[in-house]
Amino acid sequence: MVLDPFCGRGTTNFAARLVGLRSLGVDSSPVATAIAASKLVMASVEEILDEARRILAEREASHIPEGEFWQWAFDPTVLDALCRFREAFLEDCTSDARIALRGIVLGALHGPKQKTFPSYFSNQCPRTYAPKPAYATRYWRERGLVPEPIDVLAVIKRRAKRYYSMSSDTTGAVRLADSRKAESLQPESPDTRFNWVITSPPYYGMRTYIPDQWLRNWFVGGPDVVNYTNCNQIVHSSPEEYSADLRRVWRNAKNVSVENAIMVIRFGGITDRRANPLDLIKSSLNDSGWRITTIKKAGTATEGKRQADSFLRKRSTPMTEYDIWTVRQ
Ligand SMILES: C[S@@+](CC[C@H](N)C(=O)[O-])C[C@H]1O[C@@H](n2cnc3c(N)ncnc32)[C@H](O)[C@@H]1O
Structure with a gap:
């Protein structure tokens, strides 16, 4: 049984599933948990497509966001479809097919225009974070980039085939x-x-998970404007408070783990903070119920393909990451 108390988009949980282990992932971001949940369900491509067709055919959207940003971000037919999905999921997203479909739509919500088949619903956008409305509208207007009428079901079908063609009996929560x-x-x-x-907490200073995902956050029920409040996120006001917050999580994890359980923390830093990542993580582990056994360098965030890529906007200074191995005392 595997726990990830900062599961984000569910990499640990998905990896656990692939090797047949059950897992629990916890995160305070609704976008993260919606995406992670979609990696743990059992749904067939047909079930997902049936659900999508049913929602589009049977629902009318009761609210469609208005204003410049929305006009430039999505073709009106696409925005209408997205609102139908959004409202359907807010009403009920408990079946495996719906959880899978919600994950697929979230993944496809915004990203770059493709030369061949469209993969994303939005006008030209980054995939990993949502641009702020004023910046995005200026960008699209200056370049004359108008949103295209994407075939929503075709995008869903391609993604469903890619992600849900294999099945696994192991699930997770x-x-x-x-x-x-x-x-x-x-x-x-x-x-x-x-x-x-097995976990990777927010690196010290990385406090923009929610505003960076404001568009996906809207899709899972948030407001249709950027929200800067850091709801239930680890505190970054000082290294001491940050370590104390992490320590709370490590202690909670200790209390639900077996004797000699192993905890591995992938940790690094972001370049605009001077705090030393290793000092921070060691201090968070003091008196936490976990003893450090090994610290391994995990390379830098620009070597190979890794999660931290998603959080880097410019690849200027690579950050070294570490895997901190600990054992429950
Ligand atoms: C480095 S990311 C984890 C990435 C993850 N391993 C993945 O596969 O995407 C850190 C996560 O911690 C979450 N987080 C921050 N404060 C939290 C808290 N107090 N409780 C639970 N999750 C929190 C953030 O929402 C973010 O998703």
Whole structure:
């Protein structure tokens, strides 16, 4: 049984599933948990497409956001379809097919225009973060980039085939919660305990997960404007408060793990902060119930293909990342 208290988009949970291990992922971002959940369900391509067709045929959108940004970001037919999906999922997103479909739409919501088949619903955009409205509208207007009428079902079909053609019996659970609270990490069944904790917390200073994902956050129920409040996110006001917040999470993880459980933390830094990442993580582990056994260099964020790529806008200064191996005391 594997726990990731900062599961983000569910890399740990998906990796656990691939090797047949059950897992629990917890994250306080609704976008992250929606994407992670879509990696753990069992749904066939046909079930996903049927659900998409049904929603588009049977629903009318009751609210469609207005204003310059929305006019430039999506063709009106595409925005209408997105609003139908959005409202359907907000009403009920409990079946595996819907969870899968929501993940697919979130992934395709914005990204670059493709030369061959369209892969994204939006006008030209970055894939990994949503541009702020004023900047994006200026960019599109200056270049005369108008949004195209994308065949929404065709995009969904291609993605469903790519992600859901293989099946696995192992599933897992994902929870939208603040891992600093003890109850957030409780396993689904009271007699289960975790053997592994595999995680990567927000690096010190990386506090823009929610505003950077404001468009996807809108899709899962957030407002149709950028939201800067850092709801239930780790505090970054000082290194001391940051370490104390992480320590809370490590202690909570200890309380739901078996004796000798292993926790591995992938950790690095972002370049605009002077705090030393290794000092920060070591201090967070003091008195946490976990003892460091090994620290391995995991290379820099520009070597190979890795998660941190998504968080780097300019590849100027590569940051070294570390894997901190600990054992439960
Ligand atoms: C480095 S990312 C994790 C990336 C992840 N491994 C993945 O596969 O995408 C850190 C995550 O911590 C989450 N987070 C920040 N504060 C949190 C808190 N108090 N409780 C739970 N999750 C939190 C953020 O929303 C973000 O998704």
